[in-house]
Amino acid sequence: MELDDHAEDLASDLGVDKEEVTSDLQNLVEYSVPIDEAKQSLRRKYGDGSSGGGGTKPSAKDIAEITPEDGSVTVSGVVLTAGKRSIRYQGEDHVIVEGRLADETGAIDYTAWEDFGLSPGDTITAGNAGVREWDGDPELNLGESTSLSFEEESLEVHHDIGGDAQLAALRTGDRAVTIEVAVLECERKTIDGRDGETDILSGVFGDESGRLPFTNWEPAPEIEDGGTVRIENAYVQEFRGVPEVNVSEFSTVTGLDRAIDVGSDTSSMEVGEAVRTGGVYDVEVSGNVLAVREGSGLIQRCPECYRVIQKGQCRTHGDVDGIDDMRVKAILDDGTGTVTVVLDDELTERVYGGTLDDALEQAREAMDQEVVADTIRDRIVGREYRVRGHLSVDEYGANVDAQTFEESDDDPASRATAVLEEVNG
Numbered sequence: 001m002e003l004d005d006h007a008e009d010l011a012s013d014l015g016v017d018k019e020e021v022t023s024d025l026q027n028l029v030e031y032s033v034p035i036d037e038a039k040q041s042l043r044r045k046y047g048d049g050s051s052g053g054g055g056t057k058p059s060a061k062d063i064a065e066i067t068p069e070d071g072s073v074t075v076s077g078v079v080l081t082a083g084k085r086s087i088r089y090q091g092e093d094h095v096i097v098e099g100r101l102a103d104e105t106g107a108i109d110y111t112a113w114e115d116f117g118l119s120p121g122d123t124i125t126a127g128n129a130g131v132r133e134w135d136g137d138p139e140l141n142l143g144e145s146t147s148l149s150f151e152e153e154s155l156e157v158h159h160d161i162g163g164d165a166q167l168a169a170l171r172t173g174d175r176a177v178t179i180e181v182a183v184l185e186c187e188r189k190t191i192d193g194r195d196g197e198t199d200i201l202s203g204v205f206g207d208e209s210g211r212l213p214f215t216n217w218e219p220a221p222e223i224e225d226g227g228t229v230r231i232e233n234a235y236v237q238e239f240r241g242v243p244e245v246n247v248s249e250f251s252t253v254t255g256l257d258r259a260i261d262v263g264s265d266t267s268s269m270e271v272g273e274a275v276r277t278g279g280v281y282d283v284e285v286s287g288n289v290l291a292v293r294e295g296s297g298l299i300q301r302c303p304e305c306y307r308v309i310q311k312g313q314c315r316t317h318g319d320v321d322g323i324d325d326m327r328v329k330a331i332l333d334d335g336t337g338t339v340t341v342v343l344d345d346e347l348t349e350r351v352y353g354g355t356l357d358d359a360l361e362q363a364r365e366a367m368d369q370e371v372v373a374d375t376i377r378d379r380i381v382g383r384e385y386r387v388r389g390h391l392s393v394d395e396y397g398a399n400v401d402a403q404t405f406e407e408s409d410d411d412p413a414s415r416a417t418a419v420l421e422e423v424n425g
């Protein structure tokens, strides 16, 4: 649905001026508020207490029973996490609180639009909590029309209170997480922020489970100094196809005394599982190379923008003197899913078994640069490889930007090939 249709819907539902609703909606969407959330908050603003549901009286429900079809519910539970985040709404900054709420039956994400003073460990009852759908799952909206009370008697839950997490387990959308990490890379950048030029830190964190990129919106000296830090109340957002840790003004950063053995527990994932996460930074997958895609082997790049060009033509810069380069785009499959593995020039030289100059010479002799890709095909198709790198997912599929690309030594087929080579050699 277009924004205009959403506005039309809302305006007729609420009986208010469409233009007003449209500009409000535009405002919210511009600041990355999801459309459903934006509509909910406008319903509150224009005085529809039903939170978008069917207008029925909310009933008390166990968390496991809540479905996206519930308009609103009354629910009791223990606050597992409560993370503050600032969003901009109609030109003004608003602080919202996001986290998870659990009872004996399950856990659910919530967003509190008012400051109810929620803290991890609190047992609460939320009357008339709105329910919305996010990625197929129900979520709670606690707002102006929600009556919230703190219970004296605390509820027993099976979930851990607090947001302690390892980097490898973090997913886009996670809120109020607590991590203990080593700062592996960190640089200060000046960006055009909401309120003009501002400095941020950006880099890479690591812990025993793996690595993740981060942005620190208000530079914390403990992070800039490097070493190891504990961060409370961070959130995770997608950036360039992979999850990124966001350290905000509401996060608490403290220096740590202990060393962190980065990457010692990095575990490999099945391809299907890795693709379903929607993007992983630093992951290991294994599988068979099914094919080497077009645009592999010897390629030419635009000297201006470094994008791959065809026949000396860059889409942006027109007729250019291309720079020779090598890369491989290989399709890797493990039975659970498929990814395109992209090898840079160094890894490509290794699987090709020669340098860029060797490749240029081979192409000149054959008077066809495709021979380089063919040579690579002969070497890697049908073999099993273990790849480590950054996996991102976009509309065209999943790509792994490979950091390492090694033939699996535990593959029966390649062991057999090795044995044969020995016998024949």
Ligand SMILES: [Zn+2]
Pocket (backbone or CB within 6 Å): 302, 303, 304, 305, 306, 307, 314, 315, 316, 317, 318
């Ligand atoms: Zn160009």
